[in-house]
Amino acid sequence: QKEVEQNSGPLSVPEGAIASLNCTYSDRGSQSFFWYRQYSGKSPELIMFIYSNGDKEDGRFTAQLNKASQYVSLLIRDSQPSDSATYLCAVHSGGGADGLTFGKGTHLLIQP
């Protein structure tokens, strides 16, 4: 059974600080990694995706992937109250023709 683990939180971060969200996965063959943001009652929206080891930056967001340690993280710089949401980590196992496996999400709360 493929598993994706996230700390459920809430993770409380002061406005303007860096929020760090972490995710671990069980399938060593996983090849694609995604971060989604989900506001309460809404559908998930894609924030970042990463396929290779290392860092990938997009504006205030940085995704980090370490396949050897089987973890992926998301950093949010200059956190804003509008970043308060649940962040879902999702993983796709390469070679398998199936959907993404999602973690249960981390609830992030940015304190003004």
Added chain:
Amino acid sequence: DGGITQSPKYLFRKEGQNVTLSCEQNLNHDAMYWYRQDPGQGLRLIYYSQIVNDFQKGDIAEGYSVSREKKESFPLTVTSAQKNPTAFYLCASSIRVGEPLHFGNGTRLTVT
């Protein structure tokens, strides 16, 4: 604008009735998916389809059925055999399996 349309937004049914949730996309994506989300749970894959006239069971397919007669459409039927059908149902699509998912706005189904 391209996107994924799910209808209706809210759906109420009596126990023992089958109900069909609609999902249409105009993104020209090959792959489509149905996920279910329960409070405190991550997204769980019900069914997915890589191409027209083909679909595969996900992790929790029991009590559900789908069809993929057109590229644009992937309706989900929740049958009376589904023991706990009340949930938030999310349809998604991607260019191909393993690529980022784009979600519709979801259908919240309540069965009493």
